[in-house]
């Protein structure tokens with residue numbers, strides 16, 4: 001049974017490192033996210049990550065989590081699923097929405113970025 005646990009350290013192609021430190025018995029996810037790149041001009045620091053995963057099927061659980069950036073006024077939400085390939089390699093296939101702070105509602109239209117992202121274990 002290829003159980004896919006979210007716990008541990010993950011990295012993506014942008015050089016970000018995510019450390020999921022705990023998933024409790026009801027699927028609550030706790031961790032931190034350290035980005036190497038930012039669209040803000042502030043110094044980067046580790047940011048908290050909170051979310052939840054489905055606990056029904058432990059093989060390839062779906063999940064969602066929010067990163068509340070500690071150094072910028074933006075927020076990113078991730079949603080995705082954990083997969084294990086036939087060699088036992090785990091990946092997190094995700095899509096994300098990055099909401100940057102708009103200076104006014106007139107700028108609201110250009111304040112949300114979207115993307116896909118693959119995480120592999122460090």
Ligand SMILES: CN1C(=O)N(C)[C@H]2CS[C@@H](CCCCC(=O)O)[C@H]21
Nearest residue numbers: 014016035038039040072074076117
């Ligand atoms: C590095 N990133 C990464 O690993 N992503 C999956 C994408 C979605 S979150 C964004 C970084 C946002 C940093 C905070 C800010 O620039 O306001 C980018």
